[in-house]
Amino acid sequence: MAVLKTENLTKVFRRSWRRGKFTALDNLSIEVHEGEIFGFLGPNGAGKTTTIKILLRLLSPTAGNAFVLGADLQADPTRFHVGYMPENPYFYRFxxxxxxxxxxxxxxxxxxxxxxxxxxxxxxxVGMTHARHVPLKEYSKGMTQRIGLAQALMHDPKLVLLDEPMSGLDPIGRKEIRDLIYSMKDQGRTIFFCSHILSDVQDICSRVAILHRGKLLKLGSLDDLLGSEKSKVRVQLRVPEQGKPADYGLSGDFHDGVLRTVFSNTEETNQRLFDLRGKGVQILSVVPERRSLEDLFVETIRATDPKFALET
Amino acid sequence: MIEIIAIGLNTFREAIRNRVLYLILLFAVLLIGSSLFLSTLALDAGLRVIKNLGLTSINVFGLLVAMFIGVNLIPQEVESKTIYTIISQGVRRWQFVLGKFLGLVLTVYANMLLMAVLLLIILFSIMGGFAHPIMTLSDATFFWIPAAIFMQLFEMLIIVSVAILFSSFSTPILSAVMTLMVYVIGNMTNDFWDYIRLESEKHGNTIFTGFLTFIWYLCPHLDLLNLKKLAVHFELLPLDQTAFPFAVAMFHGFSYSAIVLFIACLAFSKRDF
Incomplete structure (x- = not known):
């Protein structure tokens, strides 16, 4: 079941008469499934914030529809309940x-x-019991993010929108937030995760959408988009003494009896390593060379817009 | 209703912990307190100065609180994105506006009440209780001073709703300027009307006088709610001027702020963030 669904969601802003109109979101159609962590990516100005604002009913779409748990946002706003944590929030200081x-x-x-x-x-x-009586103005950034997550969960929402929840956090803070997101997922919540930090998205999201200039460029599971089955595998092997790589049908960087080579996919790797072990070749390491989300992101954006300079 | 009360109480709690409020209150207390020194003047004149200064302080500092805290309330929530979290949890926009209004009214009233108590204590101590020998029957200080403050509460109801209206769609500085303008013009509607009449007598009914009349109708008639002259100079006024239209003035305060709030809710619900 789609917890969140948008159908041709479009937002056009009117600017001054001289500058005309600006399309911030152009026919966005996505589905976020129950219980998944969905990554929503894009460079600055891609339309991420506009989408979130429409989902929160802070902006009305120019065209298209959005549904949360089957309820139309525009037609039936009272039934709409979602948890939201804003980017860099400044909650009530006092x-x-x-x-x-x-x-x-x-x-x-x-x-x-x-x-x-x-x-x-x-x-x-959220691990904030110790700071329950401390004014929010004295909270560190990580503490603010954590209390922000707590408020987002107050009404026990099925869908939680997180806008850059790890921005500006140190590694420990990021790990804490990541663990909290996992625990929210374990509780059966669906997470809509909007971030610039692609390594975090790659770590925790199962599916992603990549947006650029309001248009949806990619949508799918990370495995499909990054091609886990077809990715290359980097292997280190120790060839038996007096042997040469060519004797085993291998080629690559060979020094002191150690060969560094790359197999073209997982299937080939399995087959070759099985054969080589039988011939006395020692396997030192096997590292899948999976394309990173960052590579995919940069390739996707550049393919659409070669002049685009990444702002992330 | 629960949402409105929750937002109102939260706004009040936030406001009473704001240092700006204490600064304003400190000035007000100092000003009212300083009137004690004026009691050394000829007693009758001294009393009038104290009453005048006290009532003016309560009014002006109420306005300052409404302006400095009120005009920031909504823009601040938008800037800090807390409004996003509130709206996302099913709160309607009109409930948010009314909650902010409630919070600001509570804040302004709490301040005015403190100043009022201080003024009454000063008057009580100077006059030596309720039965001062120089107090004439017509100079019912302890009736007219609280009555004047009570009517000021209605005046502030209007000012707070105006501040909320402007802050629902404008920047804080512009909102503060506009609120101040409404306050000033609203306190001069009698003079304003005299001027319109004079202009009409001189030049007939022109577009200009028509425009001024329109503005006159549009502005709140705050001098309807101003009992200061009565409270300070009661014994000096002719009898026909002492019949004050309480009910009309109160109705004006209520209805004007209700209409302004309705427009504020409408403006805020149409707004894109």
């Missing part, structure tokens, strides 16, 4: 972490008898 969550609990009509329990649970989940 509230403490607990007061902040209490506010969202009240907004979501969490009954007063359950309110404290829910807040305690969320604080514990």
């Amino acid at each position: 509230l403490t972490g607990e007061e902040f969550l209490k506010f969202y609990a009240r907004l979501n009509r969490v009954p007063s008898k359950d309110r404290q329990r829910r807040i305690d649970h969320l604080l514990e989940m």
Whole structure:
């Protein structure tokens, strides 16, 4: 079931009469499936924020429709509930972490008898119990992101939109947020993950969409897009003494009895390594040379727009 | 309704922890407190100055709180993106606007109440209680001062709704300037009307006088809610001027702010972020 679905979603902004119109989003059609972590990628100005704003009903689309859990956003906004954590949020400075969550609990009509329990649970989940009485203005960036995640989960949404949740975080902070995202997925939530940090997306997303200048350029699972089955494999082998690589039908960089070579795909690698082991060749390492998401991203954007200079 | 109250209380909580508020309040307290020194003047004149200064302070500092905190309320939420999180959780935009209005009204009223208590304490201590020997029957200070403050609450209702209206679609600085303009013009509607009448008598009904009349109708009639003259100079005024149209003034305060809020909700719900 599609938790989130957009059909030809289009947004055209009117600028001044001299500069005409600007199409920020052009016929975007995507589906996000239940329980997946979906990466939404694109350089600055690609239309990511516009899409998120439409999904949050902060912008109305010029054309097209968006559905969350089957409900049309425009036609039936009251039924629309989604968790959202903005990029670089600046939450209420003078509230403490607990007061902040209490506010969202009240907004979501969490009954007063359950309110404290829910807040305690969320604080514990995001690891912020120790800072519950500290004003938000004293929070570090990582703490702000974590309390932001807690507010996004207050109403127990099925879909959570995360806009650059790891931007500006140190490696430990990024790992903590990554773990939280995994735990949200384990709870059965669907995550719509919008990020510039492609290595993070590659690590945690199962499917991605790449957007550029409002147009959808790629959509699919990472395996399909990066071609895991057909990717090359880098292998290091130790050839038996007095033997030469050519004796085994191998070629490559050969020094001190160690051969470094590349097989063209996983199937060939399996077959050849099986044969070579039988002939006494020692396998030192096997590293699949998978194309990175960054390579795919850059190739995709450049193929569409060669003059484009990456801003990420 | 729960959403409006939650946003209102949150706004109030945020505002009362804001240093700007304490700064404004400090100035107000200093100003009202300094009127104590004026009690050394001839008692009757001194009292009038204290009342005048006190009521003006409550009014002006109420306006300052509404302006400095009010005009920032909505733009700040947009800038910090907290409004995104609120709207995403099913809160309607009109509920957000009304919540912000409620929070600001609570903040302004809390400040005015503090200043009012201070003024009444000063008056009470100078006059030596309710039965001062020089207090005449007509100079019912402890009726007219609270009454004047009560009417100021309605005046602030209008000012707060105007500040919220402007902040729902404009920048904070522009909103502050516009709110101040509405306050100034609103407090001069009587003089404004006299001027329009004078112009009409001199040049007949022109497009200019028509435009001015339109503005006169558009502006809130804050001097309807101004009881200061009565409260300060009660015993000096002719009897026909002391019959104050409380009900009309209160209705004006309520209805004007309701209409302004309705427009603010409409403007905010159409806005793209």
